[in-house]
Amino acid sequence: MKTNNVCVDNKGTGREAALGEVDSFCDSLALSSSEKLRLRLLAEEALGMTATISGEFNAEFWLEGDKTQCRLCLSASMKMTSEKRQALLGASTSGRNSAYCGVMDRVREEMEIYWLSIEEAAEDSTGVDYGVETLIGFDGKTDYKTPKDWKLSEYRGSVARQTDSERIAAWDELEKSIVANLADEITVGIRNSKVELVITKSIASA
Numbered sequence: 581m582k583t584n585n586v587c588v589d590n591k592g593t594g595r596e597a598a599l600g601e602v603d604s605f606c607d608s609l610a611l612s613s614s615e616k617l618r619l620r621l622l623a624e625e626a627l628g629m630t631a632t633i634s635g636e637f638n639a640e641f642w643l644e645g646d647k648t649q650c651r652l653c654l655s656a657s658m659k660m661t662s663e664k665r666q667a668l669l670g671a672s673t674s675g676r677n678s679a680y681c682g683v684m685d686r687v688r689e690e691m692e693i694y695w696l697s698i699e700e701a702a703e704d705s706t707g708v709d710y711g712v713e714t715l716i717g718f719d720g721k722t723d724y725k726t727p728k729d730w731k732l733s734e735y736r737g738s739v740a741r742q743t744d745s746e747r748i749a750a751w752d753e754l755e756k757s758i759v760a761n762l763a764d765e766i767t768v769g770i771r772n773s774k775v776e777l778v779i780t781k782s783i784a785s786a
Contacts, residue, residue, distance in 0.1 A: 583642050587639070587640060588639050590631050599627075601643060603616070606619060610647075612784070614784075619781065621758055621762060622759060623643075625758060626684075626779060632688055633688060634664065635659055636658060637657075637658045638658075641654050651778050651780050653776065654778075656691065656776070657695075657774050658692075658775075660695055660699045683753060683760045684757075687730075691777065694770055698770060731768075732760060759779070764782050765780040
């Protein structure tokens with residue numbers, strides 16, 4: 581099944597309606613109270629992350645799935661300002677952001693970098709180097725550089741392969757993250773000129 585789409589933004593518009601769709605989804609499928617709580621926590625984390633995005637941000641939120649698996653989806657667009665562009669370029673050049681304090685901050689950063697890539701690609705299709713290869717990677721099959729999907733599973737694997745002190749901090753971040761421990765997968769990618777966030781969660785049988 582699929583719920584209604586709810587319009588949300590970074591000012592809190594639509595938050596309660598979105599959480600109401602989570603409750604309706606769980607009730608329609610007669611999910612257990614514990615699964616309902618987990619899905620609400622994931623939705624709250626996703627919606628809370630949107631509140632940290634600066635600029636003009638608008639998105640549609642919905643859930644889809646069945647009694648075995650649920651996907652929480654955000655399909656978002658954002659008006660890119662010159663100030664935002666410079667900030668993102670500065671962060672992407674180093675491949676890291678000292679303001680990170682959790683997994684959802686990383687997701688937010690990925691989404692913002694993707695908006696930047698959409699705008700840059702529209703302006704210059706001859707091949708723009710965004711300086712974020714180590715952050716999101718690229719698909720070499722396109723005429724211009726398009727970032728591939730960022731996935732929690734791949735990020736977790738990359739952290740496991742690191743050996744320095746940054747690995748310890750990143751692994752600690754993963755261990756403490758509610759969303760990283762509840763979700764089976766988190767994917768950020770570009771879909772039809774919009775940035776889409778999908779959080780996938782398996783549903784435990786009653």
